[in-house]
Amino acid sequence: MSDTLTHSERIEAGLTKRYRAEKRFRLYGIAAIAVAMAFLVIMLAAIGIRGIGAFQQTEVALTVVFDETHIKDNNWQAIVKESMRKKFPEVTSRSDKRLLTQLMSSGAGFNLQNMYRADPSLVGETRTVWLTASDDVDMLMKGAIDRASPQSERRVSDKEIVWIDSLIADGALELKFNTHFFTGGDSREPELAGIFGAFMGSIFSLAVCFLLSFPLGVMTAIYLEEFAPKNRWTDVIEVNINNLAAVPSIVFGLLGLAVFLNFFMLPRSAPLVGGMVLALMTLPTIIIASRAALRAVPPSIREAAWGMGASSVQTVLHHVLPLAMPGMLTGTIIGMAQALGESAPLLMIGMVAFIVDIPGSFTDPATALPVQIFLWADSPERAFTERTAAAIIVLLVFLVTMNLIAVVLRKKFERRW
Amino acid sequence: MYVTPARRAQKAVEAVIKGILIASSTVAILTTVGIVASLLFESLRFFGEVPLTDFLFGLEWSPQTAMRADQVGSSGSFGAIPLFAGTLLISAIALIIATPIGLFAAIYLAEYAHVSVRNWVKPILEILAGIPTVVYGFFAALVVAPWLRGGGESIGLDVSSESALAAGLVMGVMIIPLISSLSDDVINAVPQTMRDGSFGLGATKSETIRNVVLPAALPGIMGGLLLAASRAIGETMIVVMAAGLASNLTANPLQAVTTVTVQIVTLLTGDQEFDSAKTLAAFALGLMLFFTTLVLNVVALHIVKKYREQYE
Numbered sequence: 127m128s129d130t131l132t133h134s135e136r137i138e139a140g141l142t143k144r145y146r147a148e149k150r151f152r153l154y155g156i157a158a159i160a161v162a163m164a165f166l167v168i169m170l171a172a173i174g175i176r177g178i179g180a181f182q183q184t185e186v187a188l189t190v191v192f193d194e195t196h197i198k199d200n201n202w203q204a205i206v207k208e209s210m211r212k213k214f215p216e217v218t219s220r221s222d223k224r225l226l227t228q229l230m231s232s233g234a235g236f237n238l239q240n241m242y243r244a245d246p247s248l249v250g251e252t253r254t255v256w257l258t259a260s261d262d263v264d265m266l267m268k269g270a271i272d273r274a275s276p277q278s279e280r281r282v283s284d285k286e287i288v289w290i291d292s293l294i295a296d297g298a299l300e301l302k303f304n305t306h307f308f309t310g311g312d313s314r315e316p317e318l319a320g321i322f323g324a325f326m327g328s329i330f331s332l333a334v335c336f337l338l339s340f341p342l343g344v345m346t347a348i349y350l351e352e353f354a355p356k357n358r359w360t361d362v363i364e365v366n367i368n369n370l371a372a373v374p375s376i377v378f379g380l381l382g383l384a385v386f387l388n389f390f391m392l393p394r395s396a397p398l399v400g401g402m403v404l405a406l407m408t409l410p411t412i413i414i415a416s417r418a419a420l421r422a423v424p425p426s427i428r429e430a431a432w433g434m435g436a437s438s439v440q441t442v443l444h445h446v447l448p449l450a451m452p453g454m455l456t457g458t459i460i461g462m463a464q465a466l467g468e469s470a471p472l473l474m475i476g477m478v479a480f481i482v483d484i485p486g487s488f489t490d491p492a493t494a495l496p497v498q499i500f501l502w503a504d505s506p507e508r509a510f511t512e513r514t515a516a517a518i519i520v521l522l523v524f525l526v527t528m529n530l531i532a533v534v535l536r537k538k539f540e541r542r543w
Numbered sequence: 544m545y546v547t548p549a550r551r552a553q554k555a556v557e558a559v560i561k562g563i564l565i566a567s568s569t570v571a572i573l574t575t576v577g578i579v580a581s582l583l584f585e586s587l588r589f590f591g592e593v594p595l596t597d598f599l600f601g602l603e604w605s606p607q608t609a610m611r612a613d614q615v616g617s618s619g620s621f622g623a624i625p626l627f628a629g630t631l632l633i634s635a636i637a638l639i640i641a642t643p644i645g646l647f648a649a650i651y652l653a654e655y656a657h658v659s660v661r662n663w664v665k666p667i668l669e670i671l672a673g674i675p676t677v678v679y680g681f682f683a684a685l686v687v688a689p690w691l692r693g694g695g696e697s698i699g700l701d702v703s704s705e706s707a708l709a710a711g712l713v714m715g716v717m718i719i720p721l722i723s724s725l726s727d728d729v730i731n732a733v734p735q736t737m738r739d740g741s742f743g744l745g746a747t748k749s750e751t752i753r754n755v756v757l758p759a760a761l762p763g764i765m766g767g768l769l770l771a772a773s774r775a776i777g778e779t780m781i782v783v784m785a786a787g788l789a790s791n792l793t794a795n796p797l798q799a800v801t802t803v804t805v806q807i808v809t810l811l812t813g814d815q816e817f818d819s820a821k822t823l824a825a826f827a828l829g830l831m832l833f834f835t836t837l838v839l840n841v842v843a844l845h846i847v848k849k850y851r852e853q854y855e
Contacts, residue, residue: 370574372770372773443560473779503784
């Protein structure tokens with residue numbers, strides 16, 4: 127008979143199954159976290175592996191003669207050409223000579239020009255200089271071009287490899303730290319492309335963004351938290367701010383395009399406009415953080431100030447605001463970090479142009495760091511992929527630093543009342 | 544007394560200060576007004592050229608032909624259905640990936656994890672939310688898409704190099720922290736007494752979570768999912784870099800589709816005449832995007848607020 131099982135026995139029988147279900151459920155949770163973390167690690171590793179190479183650049187040691195006629199013609203590349211030919215006197219045919227000069231970057235002449243500008247007495251002198259090699263040589267050195275593959279499938283021919291090997295054997299071809307990446311502007315040639323132009327664009331935009339959004343955000347927060355009467359109007363402002371925080375960033379770009387560019391006729395591609403758009407975008411973040419900081423200041427502080435005869439404005443400006451400032455700054459830094467990583471609205475206002483010059487003011491055409499990443503990611507050259515990943519590494523380093531500063535600030539000024 | 548004249552000056556100064564504070568709080572309102580006004584204004588100009596019904600219900604999107612006004616067949620076609628479908632497909636993929644991962648991570652962190660584990664894991668998950676979207680876009684376009692393509696080839700599937708799957712997958716990773724932190728909040732807001740009641744009846748922890756905590760937290764979780772959906776729909780850089788440019792009405796995640804945000808970017812980047820239907824179409828799309836995300840956000844915030852009040 128089935129009911130010989132007692133009640134507790136029936137429960138026991140189900141228990142193993144239930145405990146197994148319990149264990150499984152727990153495992154799902156751990157698996158979910160593991161998957162999310164794995165994504166993060168894979169993403170950072172994939173970018174790190176691709177980008178780390180760009181911090182080095184292949185350079186060639188050449189003995190160059192600062193020939194007076196070439197300097198007069200401003201033909202610096204000819205100096206590079208001649209010294210390459212001198213290095214390989216056995217190369218005679220026209221096409222081979224061309225191949226030979228192609229080992230060097232078309233920007234190698236600029237290095238010489240800069241040397242001459244710094245020291246005009248170089249005319250007629252002979253010097254040994256390390257000059258930038260072309261991106262194909264660079265990719266070969268870094269293993270991105272496979273020597274073993276058939277000649278027709280790689281961008282570096284067998285002849286060139288022989289020359290490169292002889293240069294390596296002489297100790298005249300080395301991977302060196304890529305300073306140009308940090309000091310140069312954009313370029314069509316990957317070996318000459320740097321992030322400094324985009325970096326300056328980002329700095330100018332962020333400066334405008336900070337100067338607008340920090341005071342506006344803090345003042346709005348003070349009004350809403352300390353002075354505003356509880357009525358329909360303040361409700362509208364509150365709902366509005368919460369919704370603005372969730373508006374897609376590209377919509378802010380459309381606003382900037384329609385209002386700042388087409389209506390107010392501000393210049394296209396300018397960090398000024400970029401900063402204004404980013405300011406509107408980060409404003410909700412700063413307001414929300416600043417209000418939280420104000421709310422954290424206990425009412426006893428205000429009451430004490432009022433008790434001493436201070437007016438509301440004095441209470442807020444002299445007592446509440448200084449105590450809430452660290453919290454506001456933390457929120458602002460996080461908002462700035464968001465603005466630094468934002469690119470979609472900048473695309474709308476024309477900060478996606480190809481700009482070689484380093485921007486020097488708020489109205490010079492510029493791009494921003496994330497937009498530069500977007501532009502390079504589109505370039506077909508292998509060497510650009512490497513630079514894109516390297517630019518991402520630089521961007522992430524900045525973001526991590528900003529967030530760490532925010533965390534440290536918060537820890538340092540954290541107060542329990 | 545020496546107070547009187549000084550006091551008058553103070554009052555005036557303080558009135559000015561208050562005036563400035565009030566003025567600055569209207570900037571947020573002006574921003575919204577500016578967004579709505581500029582989108583509406585340009586969209587109305589667009590709908591003057593292209594009928595609203597053609598835009599909302601048309602099945603063909605090819606704005607390129609509109610560039611040459613003097614040519615035959617220059618009208619172009621502005622049927623936005625393929626764009627809406629593409630946006631929904633990619634967002635759906637993202638949510639299908641992010642919801643279970645985000646939800647289970649939140650459940651584990653809120654109900655099982657030791658405080659020290661929680662203190663480590665939460666900030667690490669938040670890193671995912673802090674990474675710029677252009678980085679996700681790079682990852683999707685240059686790492687994930689080739690992997691999927693290679694993987695598909697090896698099992699005989701034809702995966703497009705700009706597949707909806709690659710963009711959706713990476714977008715899913717991006718919204719995991721959004722779902723997990725919002726769900727974490729609402730799960731923590733469920734009162735301990737409800738759990739204790741369930742334990743008292745002999746339920747195991749997972750049974751309590753499934754039968755008591757999750758049903759109680761469901762409205763809040765739904766609100767979080769709506770917010771995540773709104774983020775996915777409005778996301779731009781990932782799809783611009785990893786999704787397709789040509790419109791394609793399909794539900795196959797292995798094919799390339801285009802989205803509303805991709806089209807806004809492609810229509811408006813580069814030098815353009817500002818009165819062609821082509822550029823104005825971008826504002827009409829922006830208007831659709833703004834209202835969709837606005838409705839999602841308002842509903843989501845309302846649900847979450849109602850839910851909080853329930854347990855306060």
